[in-house]
Amino acid sequence: MAEKELAATAMRWFDENARDLPWREPDVGAWAILVSEVMLQQTPVVRVLPAWRAWLARWPVPAALAADPPAEAIRMWGRLGYPRRALRLRECAVAIVERHGGQVPTQLDELLALPGVGTYTARAVAAFAYGQRHPVVDTNVRRLVARAVAGEPDAGPATRPADLVATAELLPVEPARAARASAAFMELGALVCVARAPRCVDCPLASMCAWRASGRTAPVGPTRRPQRYAGTDRQVRGMLLAVLRETTGPVHRDRLDLVWDDDAQRARALAGLVDDGLVEPVGEAYVLAGDRHLADRRIPGPRPAAGPEAGVDPV
DNA sequence: TAATCGTGGGC
DNA sequence: TGCCCAAGATT
Numbered sequence: 178m179a180e181k182e183l184a185a186t187a188m189r190w191f192d193e194n195a196r197d198l199p200w201r202e203p204d205v206g207a208w209a210i211l212v213s214e215v216m217l218q219q220t221p222v223v224r225v226l227p228a229w230r231a232w233l234a235r236w237p238v239p240a241a242l243a244a245d246p247p248a249e250a251i252r253m254w255g256r257l258g259y260p261r262r263a264l265r266l267r268e269c270a271v272a273i274v275e276r277h278g279g280q281v282p283t284q285l286d287e288l289l290a291l292p293g294v295g296t297y298t299a300r301a302v303a304a305f306a307y308g309q310r311h312p313v314v315d316t317n318v319r320r321l322v323a324r325a326v327a328g329e330p331d332a333g334p335a336t337r338p339a340d341l342v343a344t345a346e347l348l349p350v351e352p353a354r355a356a357r358a359s360a361a362f363m364e365l366g367a368l369v370c371v372a373r374a375p376r377c378v379d380c381p382l383a384s385m386c387a388w389r390a391s392g393r394t395a396p397v398g399p400t401r402r403p404q405r406y407a408g409t410d411r412q413v414r415g416m417l418l419a420v421l422r423e424t425t426g427p428v429h430r431d432r433l434d435l436v437w438d439d440d441a442q443r444a445r446a447l448a449g450l451v452d453d454g455l456v457e458p459v460g461e462a463y464v465l466a467g468d469r470h471l472a473d474r475r476i477p478g479p480r481p482a483a484g485p486e487a488g489v490d491p492v
Numbered sequence: 493t494a495a496t497c498g499t500g501g502g503c
Numbered sequence: 504t505g506c507c508c509a510a511g512a513t514t
Contacts, residue, residue, distance in 0.1 A: 217510040224500075225510090258498030265512085295512045315510045335493085336511085363510065372508065373503085405506090406498080415498050453497090 183325060183382060184347050184358040190381040191361035194368070198222065200229065201360070207281035207306035209233050214298045215266050220257050222367075228257055239270035240279045246467025251455060252422055260418060261453055264466070265293030283307050296336055304359055310352035312344035313359035317366025321382075322347070324370060328387030330396045331372070413437045413446035418455065426471040427462035 199205070200213035212232055216225045232253055236242035242250065247264055254263035269291045273281055281302065282288055288299035300311040319332035319340055326343065333340075347362075348355040369380045377383050377393070388394070406412055416436045421428055437443040447463070450456040456463050459472045 214510065219497090219509060219511060220499080221501080221509050256499060258500085259511090261497065262512085293512065297511060301510070313510085316508095317510070367510075407505095409496095411497060411499095418498090449497090 181347075181349070183385060184349055184354075184361070186381050186385070187361035187365055188354070188358055191357070191364055195360070195364055196222075196368075199226070201305075207283075207302060208237075208239055210306040211269070211281055211294075211298070211302050212266065214301045215262055215269075215293055216257060218262060218298070219259060224257060228253075228255055236270070238279065239273040239281070242267055242270040243274045247454070248465035248468040251418075251465050255422075256419075260455055262293060264454055268292040269294065281306065283309075285309075285311060296341075304356040308353045308356055310348065310350075310355040312341045312348060313356075313363070314340050314344050315363055315366075317364075317370070318344055318359070318362045320372060321362055321366040321370045324375075324388035325382050325386045328391050328394075330388060330394055410442065410446050410449065413439075413442055414450055417443070417447055418450060421456060421463060421465050426468070427459050427464050429462045433463065 195201070200210055209229075213225065213229050216229055216232075235253065236245070245267075247267055250263045250267040251260055254260055257263075272291055273279060276282075277287070282291075283303070285299055285303050288294055288302055289296075291299075294302075297313070297315050300313045301315075303309040303311050304313050314336055316332070319336060322340070322343055323329045323332040326347070344359075344362075348358050365380070365382070369376050370382075377386070377389055380386070383389055413436070417433055420433060420436060433447065434440075434443070437446070447456070451458060451463075454466055457466050457469055459469055462472075464471060
């Protein structure tokens with residue numbers, strides 16, 4: 178009972194307060210929605226907006242992206258973070274061309290089988306692009322349901338099957354309305370029922386919120402967060418990739434040496450980038466994956482190559 | 493299950 | 504300033 182009421186109230190609020198996001202326009206196709214969902218994985222909306230427009234202007238259909246080398250996708254990804262997503266999105270485009278005739282598949286299991294598409298993204302596409310009735314559970318929805326329904330101050334660290342079940346029970350029966358309810362829950366979680374300082378004063382669900390009814394109990398223990406960034410391999414990877422991204426053609430390793438002092442850590446980070454398929458070694462230099470054809474460009478380095486360069490020959 | 497994987501803005 | 508956090512996926 179209260180469940181239906183929750184969705185109905187959230188949707189009424191959504192009618193008046195939804196942000197004007199371009200991927201919510203009615204004529205937006207499944208590919209554009211899929212691209213937005215991947216970009217929005219752990220990346221704020223404001224940073225995604227321009228990247229999404231540029232990406233779709235260049236690759237309006239999956240086949241277009243599939244036809245370009247990974248390096249182009251990595252560059253276009255810019256500074257959105259987690260560049261493996263760019264790689265996977267391109268692999269995703271390849272899979273869509275090979276397995277689905279260039280059309281984003283409609284079935285949940287087919288979507289889940291795509292590279293870089295997990296529990297959340299598959300359901301988001303099925304619901305928002307195709308109007309199917311699936312629970313769409315992201316961090317916002319989990320937090321909102323944990324508070325409003327379970328009366329807890331926060332959700333657990335990862336999405337579990339039980340989260341999908343709990344959210345599914347809140348959704349209206351009619352598929353299109355269910356999808357809209359999911360969007361409304363997400364928006365409420367993103368704008369009102371936020372993590373740090375929830376704005377219960379502005380929340381339409383306040384009167385039916387279990388957490389608020391309990392007096393907004395505090396979290397039990399300090400939720401551990403091993404998130405540090407400074408000095409990690411992640412930071413070094415980011416700095417190395419930034420240099421490669423902004424350079425056309427091979428970057429000599431002596432140049433990459435300038436990026437980070439710790440030899441062992443720098444080597445580890447670089448090896449990781451190669452291992453992930455983001456970067457390729459070319460002789461004594463490195464390029465973004467798929468840019469080996471630029472190896473005949475002059476490689477900036479202190480020592481001009483004498484004789485035929487080892488390892489530069491195309492395979 | 494928990495760790496890993498970028499980046500930048502807000503407080 | 505340093506920490507928290509943002510529409511997760513993968514191993």
